[in-house]
Amino acid sequence: MSKGGVGHNTATGSRCIEDAARIAADMAKGSIVAGLLAPHPPHLVYAENPEQNEPTSEGGWEQLRWGYERLRESLADVDYDCLVILSPHWQTYVGTHFLGVENFKSLSVDPIFPNLFRFNYDMNIDVELAKAIHDQAQEQGMSVKMMENPDFRVDYGTITSCHMIRPEWDKPIVSISSNRGHSYYSVEVMQEMMLELGRATRKAIENSGKRCVLIASNSLSHRHFTTESAVPEDMSVEHITSHAMHLWDMRIIELLRAGKSQQVVNEMPEFVEQAIAEADGGALTWMLSAIGMPEQKATLHGYGTIIGTGNAIMEWPCHEWSDS
Secondary structure (H helix, E strand, O other): OOHHHHHHHHHHHHHHHHHHHHHHHHHHOOEEEEEEEOOOOOHHHHHHOOOOEOOOOOOOOHHHHHHHHHHHHHHOOOOOOEEEEEEEEEEOOOOEEEEOOOEEEEEEEOOOOOOOOEEEEEEEEOHHHHHHHHHHHHHOOOOEEEEOOOOOOOOHHHHHHHHHHOOOOOOOEEEEEEOOHHHHOOHHHHHHHHHHHHHHHHHHHHHHOOEEEEEEOOOOOOOOOOOOOOOOOOHHHOOOOOHHHHHHHHHHHHHHHOOOHHHHHHOHHHHHHHHOOHHHHOHHHHHHHHOOOOOOOOEEEEEEEEOOEEEEEEEEOHHHHHHO
């Protein structure tokens, strides 16, 4: 064999080794398999009558409960390791916090609706991934902290969204607080921080090798009724608070269904101000940022009102995009 032939074979072999290494690295790379908008009114858990919740109901809010059922069916065949959720009801005013204890078990009582939600939870935390997101966010200049108090009581928003998505509670979660930047600064500043947190979340997940579902736990328009009916699940009195709230909800839903994520973020200050939107907590912007501000169309699984607030259940099936 000539020397040229030996050199050619050596170079080819080197390229094959490099290609194999790249393929192995891609296989080990973590990913976000789905992004979800998953509202958390405790009425939904109350209406489902799970064994963990002490109060019992006669049903109600079926449009949204059926929407969650469709979402669960959509995720049934998706392989994932962990749920990563940001809830506006875990409010921290000095930085973004992450649950840092492997298991939390206690009774969660909704402070506004204790007659509806007294839920005995037992959840496992992916502390390794939580710490990885924490460290990545810190490296990118964000103020962050691990919450390592074993007696900490998990907020009902996190519990409700996770239960409605995975009532088996057989997946660990990463729980992230809302740093309430809009309270000290503005909605615009809050959104910028959530965009950065989203980028940190994505990078940490990719480096972890894990497959994750991201959950933005919030309603859309968020102006409540001021009184409660004698029978909470009486659907004859359920409706959106005002026509203006309805118009804003429909606008945001249609933009997301059209793949216009960036436009939603651009309009977020007006949406938050005019619709008293729960997106002020940053969860929706964080999730959209983490999944790459998609131009793909979101799937709407359901929309409905609860005590006057507007709630949409939506899915971005990222695993389908990467496979295509």
